[in-house]
Amino acid sequence: MFGARNDVPLDRDASSRFLPWLIAVMVYLATMALVVAITMNKLANRWDQGLSNSLTIQVPTGQTPADRQSTERKLIDLQNQLAQLDNVEKVDILNDAELNKLMEPWLGKDVHLQDLPIPFLVSVELEQSNVKTIDAINTLITQNFPEASVDDHQRWLGNLLGLAKVIQMVSLLVVLLVGGAAGLMVILVTRMGLAIHKQVVELFHHMGAHDSYIATRFQIHALKLSTAGGLSGLLLAGFTIASFSTLLGQANSSILPSLTFSLAEWGLLLLMPLGASLIAMMTARLTVLRSLALMP
């Protein structure tokens, strides 16, 4: 189909030179926006799964070493009571080494925690997030340590997930806007082609060509250009993703996302050039058919 010579000499138009570049940029932007949407979705899921089933209990240490020792004993009792609750998978009292590690970014290494009013931290892992279990935990803590506080991460996790959702929606909106812009561009280029080749189009019409025959000439042309542009854009996006993936891998951070995609996600990314070609082809066809409908 691509090899056949087009009766309408559209290949010679100036628009034929810039359309593939514009489509390449559009596909690049759409692909990158989709990558952001997919990555944010995965990141949000990871945060949600990682934190929604856990709680952190902060228990003040007390003023004197005797208070501290007493709190430690009561904490072990609390740990046992919590572990016996339904739906509780694991209860850990963070030891000094673990607390030191947590405090290290702010206080530096080898800090004597007993000299500081750092609270005891108890990490509770649930089998699944459940209001009944959280209420039972709260009751036990209030009974044992009325001054303790429980953080179920929901507040900040909710904010973070909301932000991730917004970024995801904006990215998808960008994909749609880019698709719309590509369509408008093809309309413009097709109208330019129709204006430049008005006489040829009229000649075909007068010779008895069906409207669809003429529209197909423009459609094939648009498909050719958009396929070339779309594949270039995808290739460029591929390079960008690979570069980011390498950089993220080097950062070796559990907070940052990893740019790895499932087969279905790769399929979705491949849809971008395919979608661009489809939009270009159909837009060109409809534009020509609408123009031809105005001819007697």
Place this chain on the structure above:
Amino acid sequence: MRYGTGPDVLHQVNLTLAPGSFHFMVGPSGAGKSSLLRLMYLAHHPSSGRLSIFGRDVSQQDRTELTMLRRRIGIIFQDFRLLDHLTALENVALPLTITGNPLDKVRRNVSELLAWVGLADFLDAKPPTLSGGQQQRVAIARAVIARPSLLLADEPTGNLDDKIAERLLFLFEELNKRGTTIVVASHNEALVNRFNHPVFKIVNGEVRLIKDIQSPPLQKTPGAT
């Protein structure tokens, strides 16, 4: 007939062309010869009245039917309208290829026709490399390749000297003998008068029969436009 909201280009046109007839249409430049031809090859709808072609009222035909009617009409444009990026052979084959015939299938017929108009050695030549006369013959071959029932020629002798112009008109007579209805628009009345065919003249937007030779003659049809 008028273009857009402009003044009438043609008015009170009442004429019938009998099948197999040969007519000349004369008149000064700008008289409306090309406009009348445009009506005939269905490039324009009459602003009022009725236009019938091959016995069918044009206003009653849908888009597909109009396309099928157009396929029965061959047109030789004053400026030839050849496609510069196609070869002579491809240009002539256009009326066949646009109707779904592959070029390979029609190549033989097209080659024979080009040989008939004296262009056997120019099958692969592109229009810009051909002389005006050669381009004209390519345009004629393109107009007749699909064996049209009606052949319309707009100033086909405009760029030719009298001798070649006369030969061209003899070629049209040959086609007419094979049953094609022919209408030739020309401003060269002297050349037209050398042939024994009816002539109508466009004056002030009206069509007047100025020479009625033999059957089939022009017939006045009341109400027909």
